[in-house]
Amino acid sequence: MAALLRTLFVAVFLVLAYGLLEPYIERALYTMRLAAMPKPQALPVPVEGVRPRALRDTWGGARSEGRKHEGIDIFARRGTPVVSSTEGIVTRVGTNRLGGLVVWVLGPGGQRHYYAHLDGYSDVEPGMRIEAGRVLGYVGDTGNAKGTPPHLHYGVYDTGGAINPYPLLKADPALIAAPAPATAPAEAAPGPAPRSAAR
Template sequence: MTETSTSSPSPAAAFALRWLRRLVVLGLLAASAWWAWPRLPDPWRAPFHAARLAMQPVPTSLPVPVAGVAANRIADTWGAARANGRSHQGVDIFARRGTAVIASTEGVVTRKGTNNLGGLVVWVMGPGRQMHYYAHLDGHAPDIGPGSHVMPGDTLGYVGDTGNARGTPPHLHYGIYQSGGAINPHPLLRAGMGTAAKAGP
């Protein structure tokens, strides 16, 4: 009776087999991530978008964030006196009540809510960690909320007169804030006169 002996693979073959298995597993994980990414809810993807946007340069021009309004129709009221010793830290964009207020940049919605001065508001973090403030809305777009990823032209809400604008002609108060404080949006809107963000669905 003869004994049958089985030889074990050489160290090189065993090493190659281990790496092949790892590559197969990594390939399956990558394919699963690629398939799952567009199906994940926005809040789950928000940290990735926020980190990517934070590394981008701040815009040097912006489209007007109210559908159908041209930049040359907007007065520069930056720094104008307001009640209780405040100064105007933004621009007012007048339009018919219910006109779409649209994102001026790609960004992540950080807040959708209400405050005393702004009424119904939306905050969006855009490139370079600038915060874009949309205030006095008549209503919010129903499909956005904290964590929503928006693109230029996506609808955020609708022009109104909520907050301390009650009784004034409907308008959007649009402000931009960065690490050093508020900046004047008017020059950026004027620089963007050749571009226009289209209202989203």
């Protein structure tokens, strides 16, 4: 009888433990899958309605404090939706001195995608799994962009540091990979996006 109770206790414990750990296990497996995917050879423009021909290569331009521009600026009307250029995992939603309101997404090949100067966020949260095209926020001028025309600062970071996203955004759209089949249900699509910056 004691052995049966002990076996039953262990079985119940394992079921409960798996239920608690399942989201973390799924996220870890998806993160490994992302890392194993090839790095994109082309990316869609992450601002709704902006065509690749409208982009200007602002990579490497001189910035304050002796910095070089580690991304490109994509100009659009304030409040224009900013969308994820890849599938991935939202790793950070927050603020910093230069970027203002920012969102980071871990994408295929382990590349990190940085969306800055946002006017507000959509309903994304750290740890959320997203598909390419998911609204992350809205074009603005927060951070050190105050007083400039509204724009998205878009950066891509690889293991060796920042890389120029301009050639990826200007590449042949046929090179943009179709989304891989999901191994877990995708997050529900958001309703109307709030424009609040309270994070």
